[in-house]
Every structure is written in C-alpha cells, then in structure tokens.
Amino acid sequence: MKERRQHPRIPVTVKVTYVENGRNEVFFSEDLSEGGLFLKSDNPPFVGTVLDLQISIPNVDQLLEIKGDVMWRLEGRGCGVRFFKVTAEKRKLIRNYLTSVVAA
DSSP: OOOOOOOOOOOOOOEEEEETTTTTEEEEEEEEETEEEEEOOOOOOOOOOOOEEEETTTTSSSSSSEEEEEEEEETTTEEEEEEEEEEHHHHHHHHHHHHHHHHH
C-alpha cells in the first residue's frame, strides 16, 4: 500500500484531550507528525468524526488546540487522526518538538 502521509510519524507519547459525550476525555498518542497522530483508545471514535483536540507538547506552555478528523480506526486499539486548519505557529511548535525528539 502506498504511503499517503506528507509528514513522517514519530513514535512519541503526548497527552491528547477532546470532548466526548459532554466530558473531557484524556488519551495519549502512539505517534505524532505535523499532519496528524495515532490516538490510543479502547473505543476510538468512528471514521469521519471531527475532533477538537487539545494536545500537550512537552516544554510548550499552552495546549495546542487543533481540529482533526478520524481517517481510520482499529477497534480496541485506536484511530488515525489527520489535522486540518493548523496555524503555521502550531505546526512549527510540533515540528520543533519532533526535531528535538529525533535528535535526542
């Protein structure tokens, strides 16, 4: 299968929060890129679901609020989320974090 991602995913764990059923739910990523992430969840949201994510990046003071849509899901494991409408500033914060992880 041809890889369609524009940005390589780096295996990192970051805290990800989104509102589900009126409650803030906390999850963790399995990997992250400038364009999306894999969200670990026993009961992941369905394909096509739009998520208002809050991503906690180490050494960044603010939560990154990013919209994402669920592109695929594995029941009992998690889902692949593609970011959209990401500002250049937020993309740069993610890029700088991932660069520091790869360099370490």
